[in-house]
Amino acid sequence: MSKKLTKNKKKALDKISKISSKKFSLEERILLIKETNFVKFDASIDIYVHLGVDVRFPNQMVRGTVSLPHGTGKNVCVLALVPKDKELEVKKAGADYVGLNYIEKIKSGWTNVDVIVASPSIMGLLGDVGKILGPKGLMPNPKMETVSINPEKSVKEIKSGKITFKADRYGIVHSSIGRISFSDQCLLDNIKEFMKTIIRNKPFTSKGSYIKSVYLSSTMGYSFPLDLKSFMKK
Structure with missing residues (x-):
């Protein structure tokens, strides 16, 4: 038995289906995340980075800290x-x-x-x-x-916005990088700083492709891939 789509979810899916084959800049992806967000609360925006590392080996573990310029919007206890x-x-x-x-x-x-x-x-x-x-x-x-x-x-x-990150057993680093209410520029700054830190933390033993994919999503929203070239060229 299929679940009935809400009006907002249908609207979001219609928008996604029309642009699914297009390529977008990071700025356009942020706008798309906001346009397809349908929850009434100030949703978190999360980033997922799939790394080409084998965390079974200690010298390939990716972990560290990063000070997001604009914090995550969460009051950390x-x-x-x-x-x-x-x-x-x-x-x-x-x-x-x-x-x-x-x-x-x-x-x-x-x-x-x-x-x-x-x-x-x-x-x-x-x-x-x-x-x-x-x-x-x-x-x-x-x-x-x-x-x-x-x-x-x-x-x-x-x-003030310093967060920790660590690759899970699948080599994926997941972190919140802001809120829907953040300005596009604040989200852009946070994402770029986060990715710079991930790239700087590349293990010297990592071979081949270090970053396999990067996705951005909002709480209960749809996830969208980001263009790796915009990060790797920096």
């Missing part, structure tokens, strides 16, 4: 696990939760945060919660710059 003398500084930097007492809460199953920042001296205390934080991608990691000797700086950067 940060927990800072720092020594007592650093607590006031990270609070002023914008941390939502601060203090080592949260380690006990995590042991009880509490993980209502997006990012956890920790001082190096605290990492030894997180051994018992690694099995909880690891699968959720919340374990502080020096490579993701969430283990820092300057945690207040890390918190401030995360709150």
Whole structure:
């Protein structure tokens, strides 16, 4: 039994079918994403980058951080696990939760945060919660710059739009790069900065085609391929 198309979905599909064979610039793709968005909330715009890497090998893992010029439009909830003398500084930097007492809460199953920042001296205390934080991608990691000797700086950067990324087991990096409400130029700036960082993080052991495809989509919307040449020539 087929699902009935809503009026907005039908309108979006009609538009897509008329232009499916055409090639579009990045700017035109952003406009198309907005024109085919049918949800009433401020949808997230996501990017999917399929990489030609084999993440089974540690030296081909692609992961890192990028500071999006205009942030993601999301209020990132940060927990800072720092020594007592650093607590006031990270609070002023914008941390939502601060203090080592949260380690006990995590042991009880509490993980209502997006990012956890920790001082190096605290990492030894997180051994018992690694099995909880690891699968959720919340374990502080020096490579993701969430283990820092300057945690207040890390918190401030995360709150200002710094995000982490990591290729999944299929070699795909997925990240939010803004909202439907963002101006076209802001989305363009964020996408270009994100792709520059992905390209800079190419493993030296990666052979052949590094970037296989790039797609852009909105929440509950349709995905559209982006022209690789616009990124690889930079």
